[in-house]
Amino acid sequence: MKIAVIGIGAVGSVIAREMMMLPHDTTLFGRSRKEGFTIQEDGESRHYPYTIEDINAYEGDAFDVIFIATKATALKAISRLIPRMAHDDTEVILCENGMGFDEYFAAPIPAVVYISGQKHADRVEHFQDARLLIEDRPLPYTDRIIDDLEATTGVELEIEKAADFGRIRHEKLLINLGINSLTALSNNTAKIFDLENVTDLTRRLLGEGLDIINREREIIDPSFIDKALSIYQSYNREMGTSMYYDVMAEASTEYMYIQKYFQQHKGDLDTPVLDIIVTLLDAYQYER
Amino acid sequence: MKIAVIGIGAVGSVIAREMMMLPHDTTLFGRSRKEGFTIQEDGESRHYPYTIEDINAYEGDAFDVIFIATKATALKAISRLIPRMAHDDTEVILCENGMGFDEYFAAPIPAVVYISGQKHADRVEHFQDARLLIEDRPLPYTDRIIDDLEATTGVELEIEKAADFGRIRHEKLLINLGINSLTALSNNTAKIFDLENVTDLTRRLLGEGLDIINREREIIDPSFIDKALSIYQSYNREMGTSMYYDVMAEASTEYMYIQKYFQQHKGDLDTPVLDIIVTLLDAYQYER
Structure with a gap:
């Protein structure tokens, strides 16, 4: 399965780190190419040496799941890049605060995000929580990620389906x-x-x-x-x-x-x- | 005549510079002793090498006129220092924005201040205006300052009395x-x-x-x-x-x-x- 995480900030860095622990082909994207990112938790900083690709330069295969974790203000511009990163059944998960941006996308999966952090110039400070809530409907790719997150030791992120989403x-x-x-x-x-x-x-x-x-x-x-x-x-x-x-x-x-x-x-x-x-x-x- | 200027910030620095041009004995005061201050006008900075005395350490003679040009938030504390800097007829001119602080003083002379500037760490930037409006009543010492300001070439500050103060x-x-x-x-x-x-x-x-x-x-x-x-x-x-x-x-x-x-x-x-x-x-x- 090919997974993309777009936006490696306060929310996206935590999702990215966790996706990298799963046995899938995960690619990270930002506004420009960058080597690695740092997350600080409980006062301790840890560097993750994963390449962040320039989203505007991507010309590879389509992804099966795309997590978008940019600021909501970037979604309109990001939505224009999605068609050439996706196939007909790609599951696009929106990890932003707020409402009113679903309509920028063909078939989005909005998430309620419980990941609290702050982006600093040199690192992301992760305060608490690592949980996404989504609608309770069958999502072939995301369902496999949910199973994998549960089956993998050491992961923190939970993706949950909520009947009353x-x-x-x-x-x-x-x-x-x-x-x-x-x-x-x-x-x-x-x-x-x-x-x-x-x-x-x-x-x-x-x-x-x-x-x-x-x-x-x-x-x-x-x-x-x-x-x-x-x-x-x-x-x-x-x-x-x-x-x-x-x-x-x-x-x-x-x-x-x-x-x-x-x-x-x-x-x-x-x-x-x-x-x-x-x-x-x-x-x-x-x-x- | 002995003049004091308290608070050498966005407003006080302009008043201080102008008082120093008059043939009187003027003392400048701040929270701590400091040598000189800089005013930037129309992009040009000029340093004024006048000593700013620590107001808490003053033990000299009483002043005839005291300009207080601190932030309004400092007035309550400053008001407690005034009795030992003043005699019975000292004219205390309050150069602050706002109202509600007159009662901290025995016989204050509130001024409406038209001096627009911004205090930076290393200098005061003076944007425009150098004018104080006060009530129209006889003020023996201040009246002499008004005359002196008018008679001295090169001064910018005006002190005006307004009937409808x-x-x-x-x-x-x-x-x-x-x-x-x-x-x-x-x-x-x-x-x-x-x-x-x-x-x-x-x-x-x-x-x-x-x-x-x-x-x-x-x-x-x-x-x-x-x-x-x-x-x-x-x-x-x-x-x-x-x-x-x-x-x-x-x-x-x-x-x-x-x-x-x-x-x-x-x-x-x-x-x-x-x-x-x-x-x-x-x-x-x-x-x-």
Whole structure:
């Protein structure tokens, strides 16, 4: 089986390392050719001497499974490269935060990603988790990978199929809406959920997001808002979010696929907090 | 006449340089003793070899005029040092943005400051303006400085007395509310006022601020909001604000004396935008 991992960053480096442990033909891709990458876990750095190929230069055979683990902002451009890397039955797994990019691909398999890390200039710092959730339907190639991951000793990554994937994906989107907005705009870490007015504002934002998700039918139970807030408060207080790390690095954020996705689906709902948050994130992104 | 300038930063360095040109005994103060400072104007840097004294170590005679040009966040601590630097008639001129700190001092002379610059590690970059506005009442020592500034060739600083100082000070506060909030929270410069939703949000924030200022009697004419927005749009689009530069340097902001001052004076007014902005700035400041 031929496997590709595209985007060897905070998420992709962990997937890449694990795929390299399986008895398959795995190729790693980035924006340019590079020798190896380093992952730091529990304070210890380890170098993985695998070549990362320039995705734009690839002219080889089609892959059976392609993991795309770039930032969501890169997906549109990546989607144009996929046809010449894929055959009719290639399983393309999208490992990004957010929603609104599935339609860039012919038959994507979106994943809810539980891999928490931060990309530094010289290494990826992997904080916790190594798990992908996908829809529960037969996927010939991916099913073999799932079996192989279970059968191989020393691997950490789990790929799980979830019967209620639609709900889980929306819950993750809501989780991201709350904590990414507040940490990015305050340039501060999960510690801000100590503050009562921050929690109150987040609760209002989550309420607006929940109403948008449940606009046509109830997908998420309203009690999930309390759960989300307690999840935020349980995080390591010095930990940021992908959008916080983007802002601290003065990079583009994925807000098009999180906050703006909500706004685009609000219909005639009144969402005063979301609207202000989107405006501030628009202003952040402007000419950046 | 003995003059002190406390805080040799973006504002204080310009005041200090100008006072040094007058035929008085001027002493400069900072947090620690330091030799000289550098001001960059129109791309050219010039070093001023004046000693900056450690304010905590001063044991000399009282000053007749003290300019305080620190960040507003330092005023409370500075106010405790003033009694041993002042006599009964010392004129203490506060050159800070914001309001809500006058009461730290016995008989302060607040100034509206038009000196735009940015403090870098090794120099102060002075963008434009060198003007202080103060209340129109007799101030024996300051009046002599005003005369001397006018009579001395080569000085740039102007100190002007304004009959409608109360209105002007509140207008400046409102100007600061709008542009400092939006640039600080978006980590972006005056260019963001190109965006219609940013302008709309700023207009709402200015409206809330205006209602707070005019709560008991009309101090600012409502047409000032349009004027403020056109001022923002006239700025050099790459120029930030003091609060923007603070955020980019991960430093404390003066929001206690701008956004939070408004919130503390809102009474029973409904201020949804201001409340969200204060919450985000609280979150920014938290444990920083």
